[in-house]
Amino acid sequence: MSSLIPASFGATLQAARDAAGAQHYPQGTLYVVATPIGNLADITLRALHVLEIADAIACEDTRHTQGMLRAYGIDRPGARLLAVHQHNEAEAAQGVIARLAQGERIAYVSDAGTPGVSDPGARLAAAVREAGHRVLPLPGASSVTTLLSAAGLVGAEDDGSAFVFAGFLPTKAGERDAAVLQLAAEPRAVLLLEAPHRIEAMARALAVLGARRVTLGRELTKQFEEIATVAARDLAGWLNAGAQRTRGEFALVLHPAPPGTDSAGDGERVLKLLLAELPVKTAVKLAAEISGAPRNGLYELALKLRAGESRED
Template sequence: MSNLQGTLYVVATPIGNRGDISERARRVLAGVAVVAAEDTRRSGQLLSHYGISARLVSLHEHNEDRQVPRLLARLQAGEDIALISDAGTPLVSDPGYRLVSACAWAGVRTSPVPGPSAVMAALSVAGLPTDRFCFEGFLPARPGPRRKALAALAAEPRTLVLLESSHRILDSLRTVAEVFGPERPAVVARELTKTWETVLRGPVGALVQRLEADPDQRRGEFVLLLAGAPATASDDETLLHTLRPLLAELPVKRAARVAAQITGAPRNRLYQLALREKGVEG
């Protein structure tokens, strides 16, 4: 038996368009001893499309506790393993965390093979701020918990990224309109990279009406993006509390940069506040 341990490769696969797989991903999937997949039938079809013959092992939320020790033992024995999800990047609202965590604690090398991600794809075309964002995955299925979860996010200043299914997208949008108000800017990204890809933008209330009127826009897989909560006067005063002593010692741009590092607020917003504090037009 070799003393060398294997490597766990965390491999991103296409979220729709099969042309989006990377050359490295194909090479890794073809070369490992086993591929751990969420749905072996679906993944088998994907690998067959690329002419890859690989041994598949099921790894999903219902068997992960049982499978992780077996896969870890194989890695420690020197075998390389690839981890994939049904689509996109593993662990992002998909199984795999327990295996990656076990490898990290056991000192087994884990290597990312980056590629498609529904979250990043949606952000790239949304037209909302992307310098800071907050990924919340799927909202709760039941109305009460869903409303409670959204209420906890209503004041979040960063762009919010959510995942949603076809049978809940309209109900989720309606709840967003109730909790955040119908004027909150939003984006509904549907079936990204697939034949019927659509990206709808507008106030969330208008998007509710759009989906109510067009059943086709309620089909497929969704990424829902919501603009962050607008700044309030009290927010500005809190930031100015940090800015004022810095402005007494530093030029405006440097003060804004340091304040951004301290508070985590966007540098441009702090720069505009600093200019206003100095009585200078932005």
Template sequence: MSTDVALYIVPTPIGNLGDITQRALEVLEQVALIACEDTRHSGKLLSHFGINTRTMALHDHNERQRAASLIQKLAAGDSVALISDAGTPLISDPGYHLVTQVREAGYKVIPLPGPCAATTALCAAGLPSDRFAFEGFLPAKSKAKRDTLEALCQEPRTLIFYESPRRVLDTIEQMVAVLGPDRPLVLARELTKSFETIHGAPAEELLTWLQQDENRTRGEMVLMVAPFKAAEDALPAEALRTTELLCQELPLKKAAALAAQIHNVKKNALYKHGLAAGW
């Protein structure tokens, strides 16, 4: 196999080394340089497969600066590979700025398919997978985390998050408070490794299950949330907001009638809600 002059995006195993592809190994052997999130971590992987290609550290703190030197390598006719500590680069990992600059400089970016914790977890979760939203890591601070969850509360797609062992209990406590104790969750941890666990339960039950054994909160985690399902008689949040705003200028009855036309809902239901809310 011969490689074109390009930046290759190369996924690496998320646990089981047997998941690396033959094409990934060939690319890593033939490129002139491998940009790694952590050269020490990736060095163990490369050593395992007998790959001696030169490496360079490329992480969140130096990515913009290192991109220029990597583009110089491409200009000299040398190909470069990008890998992260595990999984597919750029998916909650460095690489976005590098890829953007390489493309703007006119060089090819060639992605290889391979391991990704988010999709690996989703396909075994038993949650709707025809539409999903990957949200990466939630904010570490409680208020920002709660604000994010509130904004996603009525998301009609399956939500996928990455989470760390030290924050997972706080995150699920917040989910119980914001999304409700009965919202179905699925936690996938240590995927493809010896202690792989995929456990689903309503939010409050999952929290209790984790609290019963500290070993259940160890390892790399993917946390998935079932889509929001409105009760049949529930009014859309947008329709309620429109009604409330219109009530600042119009009587409730008129405001409800206009909002009902805008959002295609029943005006009587909006009117009753407005009465109860004191609009």
């Protein structure tokens, strides 16, 4: 969490009671509450009020959530915090459902952002609905919408609103590279998430996309936040330009491929990279999908490249 926060949220907590207290909060309901992704000031008044009145708070990490609640001036005994995380979500959901059946209001928070978006919470919400109880979402902070709003996406008809959320790609190099090749043919923007210890590997994998633009958000909403847009082939260089640039949590937006781009150069470059790992037909097919270059021309080039390799041998 950011250190640039008010010393006390006492006035904010009272404002939350005044603004949201008169609203209806049905019993026997799971409240899915978005929490800040870094800056504690990015909390909604309704979220604060629900966290204060809930009979129990289910959370990804009880210690993390306890610290957040205390920062807001909300004092909850440990017994009213329920651990619901990726390793126990299915089992823990049954305990939540039992409490809902008794008419309790249960709030659910992940460690940061909106639950169920690359965070635990989806299985819990599904189980609660299946059991016949209401799931009520409280919108708020999300790294997905935060970065998208600053990326300046523009599509073929000046409409960049369509996007695909891919989240975290596979951690194994081969699987990650294959996933990038699949995303390369996606005409819409693609939103990705990555951890600091894998961001350089991600940058190397994305380099195959050449001139396609990538907007990277590092430490979003925090004191050392950075947002930059570079060509995919230049992303690794941007990261290596400063020691701090590989630190923190990352969100990335792969921009839509611009219309009418001359793709011959990118097609040749991508083809050469793919031929190092794949048979000719597969490499040509993927290079054409990624770059938009004509498949026939790429096939002829691939044969020439392979012939040149044979002569060198």
